[in-house]
Amino acid sequence: MKAAVVTAFDKPLEIQDVPVPEIGPDEVLVQMETTGLCHTDIHAAHGDWPVRPVPPFIPGHEGIGHIVEIGARVTNRAVGDRVAIAWLGYACGECRECISGWETLCAAQRNSGYSVNGSFAEFAAVNASFATPVPDGVSSVDAGPLSCAGVTTYKAVKVAKVAPAETVAVFGIGGLGHLAVQYARAMGAIVIAVDIEDSKLQMARELGADHVVNAATRDPAEQIEELGGADVAIALAVNPISFDQAYRSLRRGGRLVCVALPADNGAMNVPIFDTVINGKSIIGSIVGTRNDLADVFALHAAGRTTIVSQTRKLDEVNESISDVLAGTVPARVVFEF
Numbered sequence: 001m002k003a004a005v006v007t008a009f010d011k012p013l014e015i016q017d018v019p020v021p022e023i024g025p026d027e028v029l030v031q032m033e034t035t036g037l038c039h040t041d042i043h044a045a046h047g048d049w050p051v052r053p054v055p056p057f058i059p060g061h062e063g064i065g066h067i068v069e070i071g072a073r074v075t076n077r078a079v080g081d082r083v084a085i086a087w088l089g090y091a092c093g094e095c096r097e098c099i100s101g102w103e104t105l106c107a108a109q110r111n112s113g114y115s116v117n118g119s120f121a122e123f124a125a126v127n128a129s130f131a132t133p134v135p136d137g138v139s140s141v142d143a144g145p146l147s148c149a150g151v152t153t154y155k156a157v158k159v160a161k162v163a164p165a166e167t168v169a170v171f172g173i174g175g176l177g178h179l180a181v182q183y184a185r186a187m188g189a190i191v192i193a194v195d196i197e198d199s200k201l202q203m204a205r206e207l208g209a210d211h212v213v214n215a216a217t218r219d220p221a222e223q224i225e226e227l228g229g230a231d232v233a234i235a236l237a238v239n240p241i242s243f244d245q246a247y248r249s250l251r252r253g254g255r256l257v258c259v260a261l262p263a264d265n266g267a268m269n270v271p272i273f274d275t276v277i278n279g280k281s282i283i284g285s286i287v288g289t290r291n292d293l294a295d296v297f298a299l300h301a302a303g304r305t306t307i308v309s310q311t312r313k314l315d316e317v318n319e320s321i322s323d324v325l326a327g328t329v330p331a332r333v334v335f336e337f
Helices: 040-047 140-160 179-188 200-208 220-226 239-246 272-277 290-301 315-327
Strands: 002-005 015-019 027-037 063-070 083-084 088-090 123-127 131-133 169-171 190-195 211-214 231-234 250-258 283-284 309-313 332-336
Touching: 002 211, 002 315, 015 200, 027 083, 027 315, 040 083, 040 315, 063 140, 083 123, 088 123, 123 250, 131 290, 140 179, 140 231, 140 290, 140 309, 140 332, 169 179, 169 220, 169 239, 179 200, 179 231, 190 200, 190 220, 200 211, 211 220, 211 272, 220 239, 231 239, 239 250, 272 332, 309 315, 315 332
Parallel strands: 169 190, 169 231, 190 211, 231 250, 250 283, 309 332
Antiparallel strands: 002 015, 027 063, 027 123, 027 332, 063 083, 083 131
């Protein structure tokens, strides 16, 4: 099968002919139809984070396809089912985190395209219980980005406990941010979109943002303060400076939700006095559960969200990575097989 393989962190991905994976008794084999390009895939390919994947490996965790083979013990999926291969490729189901509804914090988890081979290939293997069914009302092109960008931002809005009429500032309008704007709006929030590209701010307006702020022209925290401040700021840009800006945009009682992971494992300088006296909260949010992903698919099938994407071929993976890093992709790249 054809796959995009990371052979070394300082080299482009290679399109290789590799064996179709053999599945275990609890796994299914999925023939891929589409897979989205997430910034996490780029971090993985470049070895940007403290815990690195081990080359050679196949990235990808926004994969959509049909099951073509099931393992001997699989009873909850069938050949022909259309499923998603998301970041959470496995969790133990028995630890404190798993049984309390936080399987994304499981210490034994396996992550697609990072600790196990992912969806940048014509076929991929995944634990059957973590192959999330995709409803008929969601296209495979749209389902890819929803499997990570969607479920990640949906969970960020959810853990922020956004209430109707609260103000939500979304920092970074790209693959994740364009969906965060829509989920915050769906919760009844007043939405402020923050980016450095006018084209992305225009996209945010078209998707329902009430206000837009160009962080390249003036301190966004000052601009948001003039709008009354943010009850919630969602940090989706990988630049550590934007985290400080997001924190400073908060009004009293505000919540900062940290989602993006900068390449340099950056640090935040949090003013203790301001945090305590003004009752501010800082929340870390990492993707979402299988239930969250089912919710995301249901919302999209109901017409509540729009995916902005460009379709390309897997052979264009390196050019696509360059385009994402250059900021020339409006939201998401989706590879079609």
